[in-house]
Amino acid sequence: xxxxxxxxxxxxxxxxxxxxxxxxxxxxxxxxxxxxxxxxxxxxxxxxxxxxxxxxxxxxxxxxxxxxxxxxxxxxxxxxxxxxxxxxxxxxxxxxxxxxxxxxxxxxxxxxxxxxxxxxxxxxxxxxxxxxxxxxxxxxxxxxxxxxxxxxxxxxxxxxxxxxxxxxxxxxxxxxxxxxxxxxxxxxxxxxxxxxxxxxxxxxxxxxxxxxxxxxxxxxxxxxxxxxxxxxxxxxxxxxxxxxxxxxxxxxxxx
Amino acid sequence: xxxxxxxxxxxxxxxxxxxxxxxxxxxxxxxxxxxxxxxxxxxxxxxxxxxxxxxxxxxxxxxxxxxxxxxxxxxxxxxxxxxxxxxxxxxxxxxxxxxxxxxxxxxxxxxxxxxxxxxxxxxxxxxxxxxxxxxxxxxxxxxxxxxxxxxxxxxxxxxxxxxxxxxxxxxxxxxxxxxxxxxxxxxxxxxxxxxxxxxxxxxxxxxxxxxxxxxxxxxxxxxxxxxxxxxxxxxxxxxxxxxxxxxxxxxxxxxxxxxxxxxxxxxxxxxxxxxxxxxxxxxxxxxxxxxxxxxxxxxxxxxxxxxxxxxxxxxxxxxxxxxxxxxxxxxxxxxxxxxxxxxxxxxxxxxxxxxxxxxxxxxxxxxxxxxxxxxxxxxxxxxxxxxxxxxxxxxxxxxxxxxxxxxxxxxxxxxxxxxxxxxxxxxxxxxxxxxxxxxxxxxxxxxxxxxxxxxx
Numbered sequence: 001x002x003x004x005x006x007x008x009x010x011x012x013x014x015x016x017x018x019x020x021x022x023x024x025x026x027x028x029x030x031x032x033x034x035x036x037x038x039x040x041x042x043x044x045x046x047x048x049x050x051x052x053x054x055x056x057x058x059x060x061x062x063x064x065x066x067x068x069x070x071x072x073x074x075x076x077x078x079x080x081x082x083x084x085x086x087x088x089x090x091x092x093x094x095x096x097x098x099x100x101x102x103x104x105x106x107x108x109x110x111x112x113x114x115x116x117x118x119x120x121x122x123x124x125x126x127x128x129x130x131x132x133x134x135x136x137x138x139x140x141x142x143x144x145x146x147x148x149x150x151x152x153x154x155x156x157x158x159x160x161x162x163x164x165x166x167x168x169x170x171x172x173x174x175x176x177x178x179x180x181x182x183x184x185x186x187x188x189x190x191x192x193x194x195x196x197x198x199x200x201x202x203x204x205x206x207x208x209x210x211x212x213x214x215x216x217x218x219x220x221x222x223x224x225x226x227x228x229x230x231x232x233x234x235x236x237x238x239x240x241x242x243x244x245x246x247x248x249x250x251x252x253x254x255x
Numbered sequence: 256x257x258x259x260x261x262x263x264x265x266x267x268x269x270x271x272x273x274x275x276x277x278x279x280x281x282x283x284x285x286x287x288x289x290x291x292x293x294x295x296x297x298x299x300x301x302x303x304x305x306x307x308x309x310x311x312x313x314x315x316x317x318x319x320x321x322x323x324x325x326x327x328x329x330x331x332x333x334x335x336x337x338x339x340x341x342x343x344x345x346x347x348x349x350x351x352x353x354x355x356x357x358x359x360x361x362x363x364x365x366x367x368x369x370x371x372x373x374x375x376x377x378x379x380x381x382x383x384x385x386x387x388x389x390x391x392x393x394x395x396x397x398x399x400x401x402x403x404x405x406x407x408x409x410x411x412x413x414x415x416x417x418x419x420x421x422x423x424x425x426x427x428x429x430x431x432x433x434x435x436x437x438x439x440x441x442x443x444x445x446x447x448x449x450x451x452x453x454x455x456x457x458x459x460x461x462x463x464x465x466x467x468x469x470x471x472x473x474x475x476x477x478x479x480x481x482x483x484x485x486x487x488x489x490x491x492x493x494x495x496x497x498x499x500x501x502x503x504x505x506x507x508x509x510x511x512x513x514x515x516x517x518x519x520x521x522x523x524x525x526x527x528x529x530x531x532x533x534x535x536x537x538x539x540x541x542x543x544x545x546x547x548x549x550x551x552x553x554x555x556x557x558x559x560x561x562x563x564x565x566x567x568x569x570x571x572x573x574x575x576x577x578x579x580x581x582x583x584x585x586x587x588x589x590x591x592x593x594x595x596x597x598x599x600x601x602x603x604x605x606x607x608x609x610x611x612x613x614x615x616x617x618x619x620x621x622x623x624x625x626x627x628x629x630x631x632x633x634x635x636x637x638x639x640x641x642x643x644x645x646x647x648x649x650x651x652x653x654x655x656x657x658x659x660x661x662x663x664x665x666x667x668x669x670x671x672x673x674x675x676x677x678x679x680x681x682x683x684x685x686x687x688x689x690x691x692x693x694x695x696x697x698x699x700x701x702x703x704x705x706x707x708x709x710x711x
Contacts, residue, residue: 155629155630156582156585156586156607158562191679191680192678193587193607193609194566194587194607194609194610194623194636194659194660195477195659195680195704195705196477196478196521196522196535196565196566196580196609196610197563197565197566197580197582197587197609199477199498199519199521199565200519200521200535200537200542200563200564200565200582201563201582202519203518203519203537203542203563204541204542204562204563204582207537207540207541224496225497225518225519226496226497226519227497227498227519227537228493230680231454231475231477231493238678240630
């Protein structure tokens with residue numbers, strides 16, 4: 001306790017000392033005084049320039065909402081706001097602008113003209129637009145079929161043959177280079193055998209081609225599989241070359 | 256059905272009904288002892304000799320003669336098709352045309368050359384735009400109480416009514432004389448009609464009459480399957496996303512909702528209680544057998560094996576087993592399993608087997624089979640029936656071109672199937688035969704495929 005009181009006392013002493021020094025050195029500017037004439041016009045001079053403020057509450061609205069303008073002027077004889085017209089020197093008004101507006105207030109007085117501004121932002125809703133596609137190039141139909149060739153299968157089989165593996169690799173390269181292309185893979189069978197079984201077999205064939213493309217890095221969402229079984233024959237002759245043409249997974253652009 | 260004696264037939268009619276089970280049991284016992292099994296129609300018992308008189312015109316209405324001709328032809332054909340009668344040729348019938356019991360002299364019909372055991376006769380007239388038809392069945396060997404059956408029918412006058420009355424009267428006769436087996440004359444056959452690039456679902460009477468379209472979808476619709484209560488038709492139809500199961504209400508006359516799922520969805524089959532549908536679905540990538548309820552909800556997968564699984568059919572007797580076709584080992588083979596996917600049995604030992612149909616008594620599977628499948632192999636795709644308990648089979652069609660899609664009649668005595676003499680799909684016709692392979696005849700012209708016989 002005693003220690004703390006001693007410290008406070010010491011501080012007080014130091015403060016008193018500083019005040020004393022200040023008093024001795026003095027303040028030279030004060031001694032020069034203030035010339036009242038320099039601060040304003042002489043009493044006989046023309047009236048002062050008007051003052052003006054304008055505020056808006058709130059400063060930002062949605063379309064259809066309203067905003068309150070509030071303005072104050074002094075020493076003005078004519079006060080106008082653009083778009084509203086002549087108004088009282090002080091006042092409020094509720095406005096509902098349809099788009100973002102600068103409310104421009106002009107206060108004219110004997111002492112001159114003063115202006116004030118407030119900007120009201122109107123948020124107009126905009127219908128969302130689809131993002132511009134990054135790449136809409138689907139390539140030509142001809143280029144597609146040249147690079148993405150149908151895959152053919154052996155008799156009653158849905159395993160990819162070596163030649164089919166090579167052509168799916170080529171197809172995958174083309175599809176990787178054209179990321180906007182989507183593909184329908186149709187599964188087909190020759191017209192021998194039973195219709196129901198061939199539809200299931202066609203599904204397996206199309207799936208085999210799809211799996212090959214997916215494992216080559218093509219996104220599964222770009223590939224759609226439809227089995228046509230033997231319902232849509234490509235070739236209707238009854239010979240092996242024709243049957244072979246029908247036993248296929250066919251790629252086409254999914255537009 | 257089996258051990259009937261013509262003379263005692265009527266007195267024991269009720270006994271036969273009661274004894275039907277016993278006979279079936281005995282039949283099974285016999286089957287085990289035989290080298291080859293036989294279907295019910297080929298039990299070796301001589302058929303009942305029945306005479307079908309042309310009905311007597313009962314009014315002078317000008318419509319009578321054409322309607323009566325339809326009626327007479329239909330009744331004769333129904334009884335001939337039933338497979339349990341030896342029908343007396345019309346040229347051997349007596350000259351008289353009895354229209355009522357009082358005009359009937361049974362001795363005349365029992366005597367040679369008619370030698371009938373049974374006589375069906377009656378009168379047929381049109382009154383006030385209604386067909387009025389009285390039908391009788393007499394036992395020609397029973398002089399004292401010859402009447403077995405007396406029926407009266409009144410329907411709006413039309414060609415179709417005349418045919419339906421004949422079907423109903425035929426079914427009554429068959430029911431009385433077959434030992435309790437229901438006739439099939441009122442049943443329907445649903446099938447795929449090929450028209451250009453489109454395939455629609457059509458319906459016809461069991462005898463091929465009254466062919467008319469059900470769907471008008473302008474697409475490829477396949478595999479019609481009628482519900483056990485004859486109210487709904489499930490089938491598979493090609494849309495933008497491939498084949499999906501569709502459902503058509505015969506009561507509402509339009510397709511009703513059935514949810515679409517991913518992948519190819521094929522070959523629906525009704526459970527015998529009408530509550531579930533089994534079908535092939537590749538929604539998970541590989542075609543597997545799935546079962547959902549009749550509205551397509553609560554779908555669950557039953558098989559799980561890489562390769563095509565398709566064409567399921569429920570055991571109509573128990574509802575607890577499914578026969579289907581699987582390509583899990585290469586060429587498609589016939590399998591059966593329990594509906595939970597357990598107890599899988601392979602039924603065929605090779606070749607190319609498709610399109611199973613399970614007989615109503617649960618004992619047999621009919622299916623299409625190409626036993627030596629492959630380029631240049633002998634033989635072709637024919638209809639076979641296999642006895643499930645023993646896996647023994649008999650071949651029902653021979654050298655008639657490609658046969659497919661057998662479907663049992665509800666009485667288990669007939670099989671309807673599709674046949675194309677040159678193998679081309681567009682030349683497929685719907686044929687019918689007795690379940691032992693006899694009495695084959697075409698029901699439709701070319702361009703009809705995938706028949707499905709109604710459950711009743």
